Amino acid sequence: MEPRDSNNHSARVFVAIPVPDQITEVLKRWRNINIDKLLFRKWTHPQDYHITLQFLGEISMIKLDALRAALNNVKGTPFSLALNGIGFFGSSKTPRVLWAGVSGNLNGLQSLHLSVIQETGTLGFIPEDRPYSPHITLARRFREGEELLLEAITPAPVGIEWVVDHFSLMRTHMNVSPMYENVETFTLV
Structure with missing residues (x-):
């Protein structure tokens, strides 16, 4: 893997389930229909759609190798998920994040x-205090002075299924789009 930037001393990383192409296309079509009605300043690049399993933050490249080895020990079997509508964190006057929900x-x-x-945790990473809330982030930073049009959220994609058979260690590259790079993929068997 060749990094996309010149910072070879550390990496900002997280563990996630990448969204497969067929789900990305459904979400991209929904976004394109609603982007002018939902006044967010920053829309997630479709290639960056994912479900976060754990955000880890900035780590040294030396610790990255140990992290890869630890993630090889993760046990799990494939399972099915489905899209489950659109929602947001925050209020309709000040939504922080627009997201696609998952069920299954x-x-x-x-x-x-x-x-x-x-x-x-064996490497010293500490999980977040808040409850785990799986979702696919679609947009951030709603424009001030506007109000979220809740009716735009209603015709949202629901029930479109896929099988999760792997997860990935991802690296963030700030100020580029798409901004996430797959460092390594781990298969669920």
Whole structure:
């Protein structure tokens, strides 16, 4: 793997489930229809759609190798998820994040999340205090002085399924788009 930037001393990383192409296309079509009605300043590049399992932050490249080894120990079997509408964090006057929800085998997703946290914990990574809330971020930073048109959220994609059979260690490259790079993929068997 060749990094996309010149910072070879550290990396900003997280563990995630990449969204497959067919789901990306559904979300991209929905976004293109609604982008002018939903006044967010920053829309996620479709190639960056994912479900975060754990955000890890800035780490040294030396620790990155240990992290890869730890993630190879994550146990899990493939499971199904489905799109489950559109929602937001915050109020309709000040929404912070617009997201696509997921349904399906949430027990399988939660189990994978906990297994990742257990393995990264051996390296000193601490899980977030807030409850795990799986979603696919679509946009951030709503324009001030506007109000979210809730009716634009209603015709949202629901029930479109896919099988999760892998997860990835991802690296963030700030101020570029797409901004996430797949460092390594781990298969669920």
